[in-house]
Amino acid sequence: xxxxxxxxxxxxxxxxxxxxxxxxxxxxxxxxxxxxxxxxxxxxxxxxxxxxxxxxxxxxxxxxxxxxxxxxxxxxxxxxxxxxxxxxxxxxxxxxxxxxxxxxxxxxxxxxxxxxxxxxxxxxxxxxxxxxxxxxxxxxxxxxxxxxxxxxxxxxxxxxxxxxxxxxxxxxxxxxxxxxxxxxxxxxxxxxxxxxxxxxxxxxxxxxxxxxxxxxxxxxxxxxxxxxxxxxxxxxxxxxxxxxxxxxxxxxxxxxxxxxxxxxxxxxxxxxxxxxxxxxxxxxxxxxxxxxxxxxxxxxxxxxxxxxxxxxxxxxxxxx
Amino acid sequence: xxxxxxxxxxxxxxxxxxxxxxxxxxxxxxxxxxxxxxxxxxxxxxxxxxxxxxxxxxxxxxxxxxxxxxxxxxxxxxxxxxxxxxxxxxxxxxxxxxxxxxxxxxxxxxxxxxxxxxxxxxxxxxxxxxxxxxxxxxxxxxxxxxxxxxxxxxxxxxxxxx
Amino acid sequence: xxxxxxxxxxxxxxxxxxxxxxxxxxxxxxxxxxxxxxxxxxxxxxxxxxxxxxxxxxxxxxxxxxxxxxxxxxxxxxxxxxxxxxxxxxxxxxxxxxxxxxxxxxxxxxxxxxxxxxxxxxxxxxxxxxxxxxxxxxxxxxxxxxxxxxxxxxxxxxxxxxxxxxxxxxxxxxxxxxxxxxxxxxxxxxxxxxxxxxxxxxxxxxxxxxxxxxxxxxxxxxxxxxxxxxxxxxxxxxxxxxxxxxxxxxxxxxxxxxxxxxxxxxxxxxxxxxxxxxxxxxxxxxxxxxxxxxxxxxxxxx
Numbered sequence: 001x002x003x004x005x006x007x008x009x010x011x012x013x014x015x016x017x018x019x020x021x022x023x024x025x026x027x028x029x030x031x032x033x034x035x036x037x038x039x040x041x042x043x044x045x046x047x048x049x050x051x052x053x054x055x056x057x058x059x060x061x062x063x064x065x066x067x068x069x070x071x072x073x074x075x076x077x078x079x080x081x082x083x084x085x086x087x088x089x090x091x092x093x094x095x096x097x098x099x100x101x102x103x104x105x106x107x108x109x110x111x112x113x114x115x116x117x118x119x120x121x122x123x124x125x126x127x128x129x130x131x132x133x134x135x136x137x138x139x140x141x142x143x144x145x146x147x148x149x150x151x152x153x154x155x156x157x158x159x160x161x162x163x164x165x166x167x168x169x170x171x172x173x174x175x176x177x178x179x180x181x182x183x184x185x186x187x188x189x190x191x192x193x194x195x196x197x198x199x200x201x202x203x204x205x206x207x208x209x210x211x212x213x214x215x216x217x218x219x220x221x222x223x224x225x226x227x228x229x230x231x232x233x234x235x236x237x238x239x240x241x242x243x244x245x246x247x248x249x250x251x252x253x254x255x256x257x258x259x260x261x262x263x264x265x266x267x268x269x270x271x272x273x274x275x276x277x278x279x280x281x282x283x284x285x286x287x288x289x290x291x292x293x294x295x296x297x298x299x300x301x302x303x304x305x306x307x308x309x310x311x312x313x314x315x316x317x318x319x320x
Numbered sequence: 321x322x323x324x325x326x327x328x329x330x331x332x333x334x335x336x337x338x339x340x341x342x343x344x345x346x347x348x349x350x351x352x353x354x355x356x357x358x359x360x361x362x363x364x365x366x367x368x369x370x371x372x373x374x375x376x377x378x379x380x381x382x383x384x385x386x387x388x389x390x391x392x393x394x395x396x397x398x399x400x401x402x403x404x405x406x407x408x409x410x411x412x413x414x415x416x417x418x419x420x421x422x423x424x425x426x427x428x429x430x431x432x433x434x435x436x437x438x439x440x441x442x443x444x445x446x447x448x449x450x451x452x453x454x455x456x457x458x459x460x461x462x463x464x465x466x467x468x469x470x471x472x473x474x475x476x477x478x479x480x481x482x
Numbered sequence: 483x484x485x486x487x488x489x490x491x492x493x494x495x496x497x498x499x500x501x502x503x504x505x506x507x508x509x510x511x512x513x514x515x516x517x518x519x520x521x522x523x524x525x526x527x528x529x530x531x532x533x534x535x536x537x538x539x540x541x542x543x544x545x546x547x548x549x550x551x552x553x554x555x556x557x558x559x560x561x562x563x564x565x566x567x568x569x570x571x572x573x574x575x576x577x578x579x580x581x582x583x584x585x586x587x588x589x590x591x592x593x594x595x596x597x598x599x600x601x602x603x604x605x606x607x608x609x610x611x612x613x614x615x616x617x618x619x620x621x622x623x624x625x626x627x628x629x630x631x632x633x634x635x636x637x638x639x640x641x642x643x644x645x646x647x648x649x650x651x652x653x654x655x656x657x658x659x660x661x662x663x664x665x666x667x668x669x670x671x672x673x674x675x676x677x678x679x680x681x682x683x684x685x686x687x688x689x690x691x692x693x694x695x696x697x698x699x700x701x702x703x704x705x706x707x708x709x710x711x712x713x714x715x716x717x718x719x720x721x722x723x724x725x726x727x728x729x730x731x732x733x734x735x736x737x738x739x740x741x742x743x744x745x746x747x748x749x750x751x752x753x754x755x756x757x758x759x760x761x762x763x764x765x766x767x768x769x770x771x772x773x774x775x776x777x778x779x780x781x782x783x784x
Contacts, residue, residue: 062784141325469498
């Protein structure tokens with residue numbers, strides 16, 4: 001709306017000492033998190049970890065019990081000056097069934113101070129962006145689960161907010177629609193801060209700039225994807241010969257190797273990023289070891305490891 | 321997908337259309353029967369109960385003709401048919417069958433009650449005046465709803481017919 | 483923070499939305515149907531010639547007197563004696579009041595409005611029970627909260643419900659007045675219009691606290707049906723409770739004043755002072771209910 005944007009150095013969201021309980025159950029425990037003004041931030045964690053509660057507190061759906069959340073320089077997430085500057089796609093909200101989607105979007109735009117032709121144009125454009133242009137004059141009751149998700153995304157970005165909160169926006173979408181939403185998020189991330197929660201870590205890895213891992217109500221890791229995954233360097237090594245168990249046993253003895261998995265011609269190795277020789281040193285020593293064993297690597301690929309980091313941080317990694 | 325995105329108000333209107341179709345349908349049958357009985361009284365062939373004959377005679381004395389009754393019955397029949405057919409149209413959000421036949425049904429219903437007030441003597445209407453006012457409220461309400469509140473639903477409904 | 487523009491947008495949306503929902507259409511139709519039926523109840527005995535106007539006026543005066551005595555908790559133990567008490571010094575004000583309604587003003591309109599005053603409080607929750615609770619139940623409110631303040635939303639929904647109710651009451655009263663003007667001798671029509679205006683103001687004042695109570699229930703309970711039951715239960719239960727408690731210990735009967743039941747009839751009093759007080763009480767009750775609703779809604783996790 002009319003309030004000034006925060007200074008470039010000011011974070012878009014600053015969370016400090018956030019605690020929250022439902023009855024006697026503590027669902028958030030001392031969350032501290034600072035989020036930048038632009039880019040895409042992923043919020044990951046197992047079911048019931050507190051992601052939606054954190055979203056709801058930032059969006060002002062829940063009342064703050066303990067701690068502080070400042071949003072775009074405002075000391076409260078429900079400050080009137082924030083109205084219209086934060087777009088939210090809640091996980092389980094549904095549109096009214098007795099009014100057409102078009103009229104509901106126009107109503108939301110009217111609350112943002114956008115009327116007439118401009119509002120109509122925006123409603124049509126945003127529905128096109130999420131691939132729902134044919135449903136504009138229908139009631140929300142006919143939408144499938146995936147279409148409802150896309151409509152949720154559409155309403156959250158319709159007024160071009162400075163912060164967009166998307167709670168599992170691609171859950172239940174088919175691959176084509178999920179890709180459409182991802183590319184929309186990339187576009188949004190250039191101009192605004194997009195916070196997205198998802199269980200699809202492979203999807204997030206390619207999408208996000210920063211990540212926060214929440215587990216049992218605590219923010220167990222946060223920062224750039226690079227920072228969070230630094231300790232989990234996974235490499236896939238393809239060999240010309242079949243891997244033998246003896247080779248694996250020998251490899252596990254190497255101090256820079258944390259974990260080895262294998263199948264036929266492929267080794268999957270997790271290296272310790274804090275190895276004294278650094279990651280490059282650890283990798284070159286592994287090369288030397290394999291050549292020494294008479295199995296020179298045919299190809300080495302740096303594998304995805306957000307999932308690995310997540311599993312380690314949440315204690316769900318049973319394989320190591 | 322969910323079954324329908326029809327607004328609850330349209331469903332309620334279709335139920336009310338059914339209710340009023342039944343009400344006016346019942347009165348229509350009554351008017352038809354009265355018109356034939358009046359004809360028989362005029363022609364001196366009426367064989368019914370004496371008290372009912374007296375009532376019919378009083379209608380004739382007040383200037384009601386069998387034709388008046390038949391015209392009223394005919395308008396009532398049209399209203400009944402239009403309102404009944406429009407139930408389907410409202411449920412399907414058909415612009416022609418729902419909105420326009422519903423509108424014509426409303427006009428016929430209003431005409432039926434207005435002409436009843438105008439043509440029929442107090443002996444028939446006494447005590448039921450406010451119930452006629454109640455019935456008169458509905459056609460205007462129906463027309464307002466179809467052309468103001470639900471206009472877009474009929475015009476832009478993707479599966480519309482007509 | 484109150485945003486006047488947003489309040490008007492919410493009010494307009496509520497009015498249009500109410501007309502599009504099944505419950506909204508049912509509310510409108512039932513209010514008109516029941517309202518006209520009550521009017522019919524008042525008019526029919528005279529119109530059908532079951533009784534003549536003078537006799538009807540007399541018995542209506544007595545019935546209204548008893549009604550007023552009940553409403554003001556002055557029924558006493560000996561009901562048979564009530565009429566003579568009304569004529570003597572004890573309840574003379576009630577007797578005069580009843581005569582004011584049936585002798586000095588159009589009787590049929592007075593009776594219709596008194597009957598409406600009894601029934602409207604029970605009907606009005608039908609128009610307000612979904613105002614907030616439906617959006618909270620379906621979490622639709624989460625689409626609104628990033629765009630509007632909770633107070634604006636609450637006040638907008640209240641205003642929309644109130645305006646819709648006032649429009650309905652006006653429609654209802656206009657129908658009754660037009661009808662009475664047709665069936666009554668033309669010379670009585672002139673006195674009908676100012677009295678009808680007074681009755682309209684009285685009913686609009688009466689509607690305000692009951693609509694506010696409906697909104698309070700809607701903002702308090704997440705399930706619309708629970709909100710409806712609570713609003714109707716409180717409205718109907720309180721006078722019954724007051725009457726039975728009064729029998730146990732007289733001062734307890736004063737709980738009747740927790741709702742407008744205790745003073746709403748005074749909106750049609752011949753005493754201007756009483757009318758003014760009743761209007762203030764109505765506004766006060768509405769303010770109280772809306773303050774409670776705002777307090778509850780502001781603290782609610784949505």
